[in-house]
Amino acid sequence: MGVMRLGVVETRVMDLEESLRYYTQVVGLQLTGREGNRAYLKAWDEEDHHSVVLVESDRPGLEHMAFKVRFQDDLDKFEKSIEQYGIKVNRVSKGARMAEGQAIEFKLPTGHIMQLYNEIEKVGNGLKLNPDPWPDNLKGMAPPNLDHLLLTGDDIQSVTDFMTRVLDFHISEQVVSVDGEQLIGTFLFRTNSPHDIAFIKGPDSKLHHFAFHLDNWNEVLRAADLLTKNDIALDIGPTRHGLTRGTTVYFFDPSGNRNEVFSGGYVPCADFTPITWTEDQLGKAIFYLERQLNERFVTALT
Ligand SMILES: [Fe+2]
Structure with missing residues (x-):
């Protein structure tokens, strides 16, 4: 399967x-x-x-x-x-x-x-028999699960080819050069989420961010409050992505790894027709409200 x-x-x-x-x-x-x-x-x-x-x-x-x-x-x-x-x-x-x-x-x-x-020890979530909607003693942003990650690399075409042809990932969205000749980014899924993994043009082997899921926009806003309360380095947000339509806030862990909490987005299936963005619209694609990228978002990689 x-x-x-x-x-x-x-x-x-x-x-x-x-x-x-x-x-x-x-x-x-x-x-x-x-x-x-x-x-x-x-x-x-x-x-x-x-x-x-x-x-x-x-x-x-x-x-x-x-x-x-x-x-x-x-x-x-x-x-x-x-x-x-x-x-x-x-x-x-x-x-x-x-x-x-x-x-x-x-x-x-x-x-x-x-x-x-396939094999990993199951410890459970304690919510399988007549459960409450959430457990006691949650702390911080309390995301229910890990969501996706975004990586950078030089050859987006090759990695997309491998991920789709060999691992059977589906493309939800892609970013192409204005003339349509060059693939600059791809967003890929196996679950019914707009992306489980994405790649964007940049240096090889680098992490742009990994993200946790939150239920809704209010939770994203609350997560942003917690960044200020705890004096955590903010990257950008809360805002909305054009790509995926999700809502988001980006921030950094103490070592400079970028994290995101992400909510919303559409629910694609394997027959989803990919959405295409041209590079000149990348600002709006990434940050729909600001309509431009900040320098740090492009250059801060780990
Ligand atoms: Fe993300």
Whole structure:
């Protein structure tokens, strides 16, 4: 059945204790494990052991991202098709990280390390029998789940080709040069969300941001209040995206990794006809209300 959804983002942070305070108290993730220089966190409505791994390092950025596949034998099928496409695949053994089973790992044409996995320990969300709509003791922004990530790379055409042809992602939106000759960005989905992963032209192997889901615009505004209350570096927002139609606020973790909380957007299926933006309208596409990009949004990458 293939790729289900974005499951894990492993992010490098420079001070694990400071980052843990931020991700648990301000963002409001739950700590589910610690081992060596890594901490494992989940959002409150997620059932798997973790969706965010913080790894202490001397530089920020994305260590790897992992998508969960529906069945264990999907790994064999993808291993074969990815190698047939010409990309080398490694097996990651069970237990390489806490609570995780075997995975396959490979490098995207943009240089990012991606894994596919099926097995991960389930810890549950405590809301499966006659449940309340949300649990007690939520903290901070309290997103129910991880939503998507945006990466930069030089060859957007190649990474889009790989993601759609081999991993069977669907295109929701694309950004092209004014003459239509060059692909500048692609937004891709497997779930019924406007994007599970997106790529935009820029330096290879870089993280632009990863985002958490919130229920509505009021929650986005409340998240922005929490940034000020906790003196967290704001990038932009709250505002609306033209791309995806979602509402958003962008901010930075203590190591400079950009985070987003995102709400709304349309509900695409596999037969969705992609939306196209031309590069000259990129300001409106990214920030529909401001109609222009700020310099930091383009240049601050980790
Ligand atoms: Fe985003």
